[in-house]
């Protein structure tokens with residue numbers, strides 16, 4: 447068993463770390479306070495090759511393997527979950543999904559622009575009445591000659607207000623349940639596509655854009671189908687297989703950032719005439735956090751490695767997402783406590799990590815849903 451990263455993986459890790467530390471970390475607090483991120487930062491990620499990383503060179507990518515992509519998400523997650531989240535949706539849920547399911551024309555038209563960051567992508571699955579149970583979606587796609595007419599709404603769509611391209615899921619025959627679902631690859635300037643910011647102040651991920659999207663008799667050509675009629679649910683689940691690895695790697699980054707901040711604080715903060723890091727109770731917290739971070743890293747890298755080996759990794763990806771997000775929730779909670787009153791203020795980044803990490807536990811399948819995926823894979827379905 448070889449745990450070492452290859453030269454090329456190390457180079458990508460260093461490139462991502464350098465960008466995260468020098469370009470994102472200095473503005474992370476300001477982005478969180480302002481509730482938005484500068485679009486130039488996103489364009490820069492395109493120029494630097496991050497957004498198209500895993501795409502083949504013919505579409506403007508660098509052909510990264512899954513381990514390299516996970517390393518990039520980990521480094522971004524260490525400094526800011528909103529920036530990492532934008533990239534996971536754009537690259538893993540959208541671009542990698544087009545690469546797998548798109549026609550030659552769709553790939554040629556969309557992927558180079560997405561790789562360069564000229565166009566941004568979003569993935570529209572969740573609805574007001576269909577969250578964990580995505581197959582029960584109410585958005586309809588009615589066939590009319592060479593077109594489909596879409597009606598319905600989607601909520602919580604990351605990048606939804608700024609995206610140029612959307613993968614939209616709608617049911618063409620609700621009697622068929624999930625077998626009636628179709629995936630559409632559309633440009634967001636179509637007539638009948640209306641979007642607005644989600645209502646309410648969000649707990650974390652405040653620099654992310656989350657949209658409420660409505661489709662009102664939106665006509666899309668048949669050529670916008672991604673996959674065949676009725677294959678939409680498969681398309682959605684295969685995209686989540688990529689996306690969940692991105693969320694798991696991002697959570698690993700958050701957990702690592704909590705550990706780094708806690709170690710630094712334990713070394714420097716003094717009470718009762720000694721470093722707080724010399725109290726055994728604090729040492730125990732830090733040791734548990736370090737063990738969690740190491741275990742999460744092994745699970746995330748294993749899931750990525752299995753994908754690179756061409757093996758099915760749905761269960762392992764869910765295990766990685768479940769463990770890494772839960773470990774990061776524990777780490778963030780302990781990091782805030784360990785910082786005392788300082789941890790309660792955004793003067794220190796652990797306050798933001800604590801708010802952001804809850805989102806990772808919820809989106810792309812909550813921790814409950816990951817447990818269902820894992821258990822069903824182990825137990826199997828009754829015939």
Ligand SMILES: Cc1cc2nc3c(=O)[nH]c(=O)nc-3n(C[C@H](O)[C@H](O)[C@H](O)COP(=O)(O)OP(=O)(O)OC[C@H]3O[C@@H](n4cnc5c(N)ncnc54)[C@H](O)[C@@H]3O)c2cc1C
Pocket residue numbers: 535569570571572576577578579601602603604605651656805808809810811812813814815818
């Ligand atoms: C920050 C953020 C970003 C998001 N980005 C996107 C995006 O880009 N695109 C997109 O399509 N969606 C996105 N979502 C939506 C997200 O995927 C859903 O919120 C999530 O899948 C849960 O659905 P729900 O909110 O409807 O909760 P519900 O499905 O109503 O669940 C409520 C609770 O019930 C539990 N539950 C449900 N079913 C079961 C079950 N069978 N067994 C046990 N427990 C169960 C859930 O785990 C949860 O605790 C985002 C959400 C957030 C918060």
